[in-house]
Amino acid sequence: MTGEKRLRIEDFAGRTYDKLRYGDTDRQGHVNNAVFATFMETGRVELIYDPQNPLLEEGFSFVLAKLDIDYLAEVLWPGTVDIGTRVVKVGRSSVTMEQAVFQNDVCCARALTVVVHFDQTTRRSHPFSEEQRAKLEGWISAV
Template identity: 25%
Template sequence: MKAHEYPFTVTIEVQFRDTDAMGHVNNAVYFTYMETARSKYVMHLMNRQGLDALQMILARACCSFRSPAFFGETLTVGVGISRIGNKSFDMVYCIEGPDGRLVAEGESTQVMYDYEAGHSIPVPEAFRARVAEVQGAWQPPTQT
C-alpha cells in the first residue's frame, strides 16, 4: 500500500541533523517521523491543536527499515488507525521516498490517558466516531 492510500499523510524534509556517519537517515529518526505523523493525525481527528488533543501515551512502537533515505529528500508518511480497543488503539505507518520507494513501515500502540488522574481511560466514543468518519472503509495493510 502506498503512503497516499493511507487516511492521512504528512511530508517531511530530511534535515542534515537526521543523518548519521553513514550518510543516511539514522534509524532512531524514523520514530520521530512517525511521531510527527501520529500527533498531526490525532490533532486532525480531534479537530484541536496542542496537547489537549493528545490524551494518550505511547505504549509500543516498532519500525521495519526497507531502504535508506538521505539529506534533502522529501519523505511522505502515511498513517492510519488499524485497531481500536477499550483503552488503546494501534496505528500503522508507511514512509516513502520522493521516487515512491518504500523507506520504512511502522506500527505503534497508544493508550488513552488522563494525565491529571494518572491512569488510563476508555477510548472516547467521539474519537471512535471521528475515526470511522475520516477513515471510512479503509483497510490497513498487512505488515511484513
C-alpha cells in the same frame, strides 16, 4: 500490518511530510534509524492532534505504548519524506496504527504503533467516548 501489497501514501487516511535535516544523517551518509521514530511521531501527531478536527478533550492526551519499526530502504538527505498513518484497531482505551515512511514513492519503513488514551489527572488509561471511537474508526483504511 497489511500483507505483501506494495504500500502507497494514498493508502493512508493521514498523510503528511517531513523535511530532512543534515543533522539527521549518520556516518554512512543516510538518515539515521533513530530519526524514523520522529517521522512516525510527526504522522501520529498531525492526525490525532489536528486543531481543525480535535480528537482529545481537555485533560487528556495520548501516550506511546509501542513502536515497532521495520526498516526497508535507506532515506537520503537532502529532500523530504512522506508519512502515512492509518488506524488498524480501536480498543477500549488504545488505538493501533500502521504507519509508513516514503521517499520518492518508495516505502522505506513501516511501523506498528500503539497509543493509549491517557487521563492527565489520574495518570491512567481512560476509555474512549463513542464520539472518539467513531472518529478513530473513520481513519481505518480498507486496503
